[in-house]
Amino acid sequence: MYRRFISSPVTLICLTGLAFGAGFYTGRNSISEIERVTQLSAKDNEISKQVDFTPFWKAWNILNDKYVQADIASSSEINKNLYTQKLVWGAISGLVAAVGDPYTIFLPPAESEIFKGDISGNFSGVGMEIGIRNEELIVIAPLKDSPSDKAGVRSKDKILKIDNEISRGLRIDEAVGKIRGPEGTKVTLLLQRDDKEPFEVNITRAIIDLPTIKTEMKGAGSSKVFIISLYGFSAKSPGLFRNALKEFIGTGTDKLIIDLRGNPGGYLEAAVDMASFFLPDGKVVVREYYGEGEAENVHRSRGYDIFNDKLKLVILVNAGSASASEILAGALREYGRATIVGETTFGKGSVQELVDITDETSLKVTVARWLTPKGISISENGLDPDIKVMLNEEDIKNNKDRQLEKAIEIISK
Structure with missing residues (x-):
């Protein structure tokens, strides 16, 4: 490991403590990683018998044992439970992202609610369909007479930034969440068209009536x-x-x-x-x-x-x-x-x-x-x-x- 030791009497005391600690951790590590996970239910299933989940549970336990959140108030029992649930959503998102398909996405509570609003045709935004091509966020099409259409956005425009945040690496649902917003608010997009010099467009969000x-x-x-x-x-x-x-x-x-x-x-x-x-x-x-x-x-x-x-x-x-x-x-x-x-x-x-x-x-x-x-x-x-x-x-x-x-x-x- 990359620890540096300075030889002194204090070191001897520390080493003694470490020896005692080593015994403690040796005993604790005799318990399997999955047995140490107490906050979750339904850990055992058919998949767990086919794939070795030990690295996953080890990472889970290290986060729970060692990670210190920035907000001291988050140490309360309620916030700990919320944090654990956030880890579950993050784990599922990572699992889905590993498939490598930009159209296969996990929708946590907030995003799921937005998406279900989409398919009911009731949402506020700039009115354009976006996708991912070659790992770049791209405009499929601005909707007819929508704010994006009126702002001059075109099919195949690359979206490089959303409100000064780089878009590369964002999932489609994440990008949609950042482009959307309350009616009357603005969003700034940095676009690139046909490999020419990037340019900015400022778009005022509105209620989108899907044209037919x-x-x-x-x-x-x-x-x-x-x-x-x-x-x-x-x-x-x-x-x-x-x-x-x-x-x-x-x-x-x-x-x-x-x-x-x-x-x-x-x-x-x-x-x-x-x-x-x-x-x-x-x-x-x-x-x-x-x-x-x-x-x-x-x-x-x-x-x-x-x-x-x-x-x-x-x-x-x-x-x-x-x-x-x-x-x-x-x-x-x-x-x-x-x-x-x-x-x-x-x-x-x-x-x-x-x-x-x-x-x-x-x-x-x-x-x-x-x-x-x-x-x-x-x-x-x-x-x-x-x-x-x-x-x-x-x-x-x-x-x-x-x-x-x-x-x-x-x-x-």
Whole structure:
């Protein structure tokens, strides 16, 4: 060990004390590490018979024996119990982090409550979907007309700092917790775009109303093109999409553009339902791959199939099109029902399941990977468009949408 001793009479006394102490610790160490843990229940289970947990319990006991908290008041029995529970949450978080999947996360009480607020659509923040790519925090898509969208945040922007705190190493849930906050408060993000000089944006938080759908008509007469802009795949999206298609049919045109740019996804079932308007009954929309040797879960068209071969359909995508957007676009292209125009999509092809661990905590775990009907993985590389059209800074500044222009050109031939 790295102790230094000075030879003196005091040393002899100390050494004598150490000899006595050594006897004490030798006796104590004859007890197994797990037997020394008295604050926890349910320590023995099937896993503990397969894996040696001795190092874990040893670390646990060292923390309980030796660590001194900064707050003296924390030595009370109540605070000791709270600290022990905090160690349990931290241990689970470490276990989950060891998997190495940014979308598999443990949600302690506070974070779990925030996440459940998300899926109910009731939260205050800046309105953007974020993810992790190459260990860097990245914007998947700012939500339409949200504070982040109005502040100029774009898909694929790297988030380097949140209120001057470096973001690298943060889990997604931790980053979300720092970006969120009460309505009317501000958050400062340091962003980097296309490896250029980083820049700051100051965003005022607001109540986020999740946008869903918008319809519009371009052109006139035989050149009319109907556009459905879909901003998310919520539980109510299929009904709204059905109404939009009724509106499209009522126009008498055969030219339809579905704009999925900046759509970060949502419910799988919503994507399957929407694809069913264009595909015969039983056609595969998406496959859930659970790993080698495991049976796939195949999601098939419900067979609404309301359009004939005269329909001209183009789907617009960009780097902010993810998850359910990629499922819908991928399926309709592989069956020859649509042409994809725009940029390569984000590439989020994984399925997460939310599992309650306790009444107050939960685990969001990746249980499968999404594959297109032909078995192509959406993860990592995303979907490449049939016709690639990039928007540059000048286009965005002048509000020139060359991607939409190209889609209209193709569909009008």
